[in-house]
Amino acid sequence: xxxKILAAARNESDMVVFPEMLGNPAMQxxxxxxxKRLNERERRKMPSLxxxxxxxxxxxxxxxxxxxxxxxVCKQTKQNPFRDEVNGTGYLEDIRTNMVVNILHYEGxxxxxxxxxxxxxxxxxxEQLMRCFRLTLIIVPxxxxxxxxxxxxxxxxxxxxxxxxxxxxxAALQKGxxxxxxxxxxxxxxxxxxxxxxxxxxxxxxxxxxxEGRCSHECLFIETIxxx
Numbered sequence: 001x002x003x004k005i006l007a008a009a010r011n012e013s014d015m016v017v018f019p020e021m022l023g024n025p026a027m028q029x030x031x032x033x034x035x036k037r038l039n040e041r042e043r044r045k046m047p048s049l050x051x052x053x054x055x056x057x058x059x060x061x062x063x064x065x066x067x068x069x070x071x072x073v074c075k076q077t078k079q080n081p082f083r084d085e086v087n088g089t090g091y092l093e094d095i096r097t098n099m100v101v102n103i104l105h106y107e108g109x110x111x112x113x114x115x116x117x118x119x120x121x122x123x124x125x126x127e128q129l130m131r132c133f134r135l136t137l138i139i140v141p142x143x144x145x146x147x148x149x150x151x152x153x154x155x156x157x158x159x160x161x162x163x164x165x166x167x168x169x170x171a172a173l174q175k176g177x178x179x180x181x182x183x184x185x186x187x188x189x190x191x192x193x194x195x196x197x198x199x200x201x202x203x204x205x206x207x208x209x210x211x212e213g214r215c216s217h218e219c220l221f222i223e224t225i226x227x228x
Contacts, residue, residue, distance in 0.1 A: 002030075021056060054078070068132055075103040078118065103135075136161065142172075158191045164186075170206055
């Protein structure tokens with residue numbers, strides 16, 4: 001994780017985003033302390049916002065956002081439970097929502113919200129937040145076996161002047177669903193009147209060895225969002 005953050009810093013990234021469900025409290029503390037130990041020159045080069053992998057604890061699924069100083073900017077919990085079906089029996093993710101939505105204002109980008117996985121594809125919920133707060137960027141950390149529903153929601157946002165960063169993980173890959181993992185993430189940019197729609201969806205291809213269980217663990221995608 002730390003090496004990915006350093007690589008993002010070398011690419012002069014303003015933000016670095018990780019997937020859902022791969023974090024733990026020790027990881028968050030480790031990254032925070034590493035940032036705090038940097039000298040001033042090193043710290044200036046770090047991404048301004050670091051969206052850590054979400055942590056499951058006490059019936060809450062939480063994304064912790066750090067700044068370059070290692071301090072916690074905010075914690076965003078998942079609000080909408082994921083539903084799954086196994087052998088005809090439905091199961092609901094056992095989360096307890098806290099009804100808190102954090103809106104960050106970042107100069108040059110605008111209003112940012114984190115919608116954790118199912119939150120983004122709960123369409124009425126997502127659209128209400130996007131339009132009420134006039135969001136210009138939605139960060140979507142995911143642990144999902146597919147991308148179709150997310151791509152459908154991308155278009156709603158793009159035509160509503162809102163960019164989306166969706167990042168999944170090959171750890172969610174299930175045998176027989178490889179076709180859903182052609183790309184491990186997307187950046188969907190807002191669409192202006194004179195924009196070519198096809199050029200506004202940026203794909204993050206999965207590493208070649210992932211389908212054989214040989215993930216390189218080196219995936220890092222850099223994308224630029226302009227004109228917010």
